[in-house]
Amino acid sequence: MVMDWNQYHKEIGARVGDLAKLSPDTVKGYQTLSAANSKTSKLGEKTRQLISLAVAVTTRCDGCIVFHTDAALKAGATREEIAEALGVAVSMNAGAALIYSSRVLDAVEAKSAAHA
Incomplete structure (x- = not known):
């Protein structure tokens, strides 16, 4: 552990x-x-907690992880559902890195032109 x-x-x-x-x-x-x-009851407590766990991972918040893990389990979330929510967090972080990589390339072009 x-x-x-x-x-x-x-x-x-x-x-x-x-x-x-x-x-x-x-x-x-x-x-x-x-x-x-x-x-509201549109999403339900379990779904809200699964979203919270995914966000906790993407924001790197240990306190959020411990509180929302407890709440997700109390709301009936399974290990498999939690793992699936975490998979979404992983893919979103990878997607964000991909998108922001294009911003770096844009900055490289701008800065390269300034140094030329």
Whole structure:
């Protein structure tokens, strides 16, 4: 195992609690935004959590991973469904790298012309 996710879950929860004491409006704002998405039933909790896991991977957020893994499992997501959502995250990251590679080539052309 890469890390003790259960212990990390406790620790990150405590640290977010510390932030809530120092900056309660920031945490309240986050909670309001987060709760806004759960008020509709169009996607359902399991789908929302699978999307959250894919986004957590693409944003490289360990705290998001631990919280949304717990929530996805509680919502009934299977390991196979989670793996499929992660596959989407992998393909999106590869696609984004491909698209942004064209931006690098564009910058190379512009900078090469400036150095000529």
